[in-house]
Amino acid sequence: MRFIYTKTFSKIFAIFVILALLVILDSKGYLGLIKDGFFRIYGYGVTHGVQATSNVRNTFSTLFTIKNLASDNAQLNQKVDELAFENARLKSAQDENISLRKALNFKQQSSFNLLPVEVLNSDPTGFTQTLVIDKGSSDNLGLNQAVVVAPGILIGKITKLYPNSAQVTLLTDPAIVINAEVVDSGARGLIRGEHGLGLSLDLVTQNELIKTGDEVITSGLSNDFARGLLIGQVAALRSSSTELFQKAFVSPAADLRNLKFLFVIQ
Amino acid sequence: MRGLIWFSSLFILLIIQGGVLVPLHLSPVNLILIIAVVAVLLADFNLSLGLTLTGGLLLDFVSGTPDGLVTMSLLVVFLLLYFVVNSVLSRNVTLVILFSSVATATIAYFILFLLFNRLFGLLGLHSPLSVSFLLTRQLPLTLFFNLLLTYPVLQYYLWIQKWATPSKLKI
Numbered sequence: 001m002r003f004i005y006t007k008t009f010s011k012i013f014a015i016f017v018i019l020a021l022l023v024i025l026d027s028k029g030y031l032g033l034i035k036d037g038f039f040r041i042y043g044y045g046v047t048h049g050v051q052a053t054s055n056v057r058n059t060f061s062t063l064f065t066i067k068n069l070a071s072d073n074a075q076l077n078q079k080v081d082e083l084a085f086e087n088a089r090l091k092s093a094q095d096e097n098i099s100l101r102k103a104l105n106f107k108q109q110s111s112f113n114l115l116p117v118e119v120l121n122s123d124p125t126g127f128t129q130t131l132v133i134d135k136g137s138s139d140n141l142g143l144n145q146a147v148v149v150a151p152g153i154l155i156g157k158i159t160k161l162y163p164n165s166a167q168v169t170l171l172t173d174p175a176i177v178i179n180a181e182v183v184d185s186g187a188r189g190l191i192r193g194e195h196g197l198g199l200s201l202d203l204v205t206q207n208e209l210i211k212t213g214d215e216v217i218t219s220g221l222s223n224d225f226a227r228g229l230l231i232g233q234v235a236a237l238r239s240s241s242t243e244l245f246q247k248a249f250v251s252p253a254a255d256l257r258n259l260k261f262l263f264v265i266q
Numbered sequence: 267m268r269g270l271i272w273f274s275s276l277f278i279l280l281i282i283q284g285g286v287l288v289p290l291h292l293s294p295v296n297l298i299l300i301i302a303v304v305a306v307l308l309a310d311f312n313l314s315l316g317l318t319l320t321g322g323l324l325l326d327f328v329s330g331t332p333d334g335l336v337t338m339s340l341l342v343v344f345l346l347l348y349f350v351v352n353s354v355l356s357r358n359v360t361l362v363i364l365f366s367s368v369a370t371a372t373i374a375y376f377i378l379f380l381l382f383n384r385l386f387g388l389l390g391l392h393s394p395l396s397v398s399f400l401l402t403r404q405l406p407l408t409l410f411f412n413l414l415l416t417y418p419v420l421q422y423y424l425w426i427q428k429w430a431t432p433s434k435l436k437i
Contacts, residue, residue, distance in 0.1 A: 016341075019341075027389075048285065124287075127404075
């Protein structure tokens, strides 16, 4: 008997037809409610799994790190003092900025309208850098809205919407391209995700001066993101005089591996 | 009842993958692929097909890729492996056969995933993926962790099989 007349072939053929149907239904967004329910159940299991794993890992890591606690504490205290000084200086600058803007009749910078969300699960396959949050279109979320960790550190944007959940694509995913600006020099370029490896700042003209440690923020040139959201810091430069543009590696400001509570900018 | 036990076992495996192995940085790994390979070698056609299909759909739901992409890749890997196992290899499964099957299936899965992603691209559904990143960094790591976890998954499969197989009453 030829293979195409066998029961096995019919079974496989039927499965591929059903899969094709699934692809169409998913692309049209008809699976939203089913996925919502699945994300809740799976997210519940994953959250508890992560908590249990973290507890065990923290217990063991404490044993190994206990000898370094004194020096770490001293370093952190020094960092707190530095940041307190920096904070006071920035507050003073902000006050000055507000009064100057008022004097010049500039439009006041609006504060963000933040909606708190919780992470249900992240992509365990490793093919994409995405995660699922617990609010969706019924909470007035929209596609391409920026997702941040407080205070204003960008981690990604909403790329898929379901009624009660949404998919967030992280900055490190190659699907994400953001107009960015280096704070000190004002150099502008494009931030691209390089999977889990970090970010690259590309298309910066050769006459711009960028150095390691410079902070990179959203430039606000595209409509997707407001200006001033912190993306990360320049970690390394990769440019040669023969190339038309400079390229730099940027390490994200947020720890993208341990995300739990986030905010969506509406 | 048997189907429910197998479904639950796959779901638990997925939670272990996302909730235990990822936080421990034992990733990227694909436990569903491993159990599908184990099923091809140890179970009948219907059960292994069912496990592959259900596991693929579960992975599709939790991954950020378009639905159907993972399932189709897994199904083609399953079919290739099934026909190779039945026509070339002997049915006496050894650990060497199991480990080499997992390694082959992992490589084939990556290649098929990229091919199907291109195919989905024709429908405007593809995910932007870096082929060089996936083949030079992701694939070796997945291969390593898959092989590392093959034996535990085999034991898990055998344990579930005991639960799912109805015991024969002896009179």
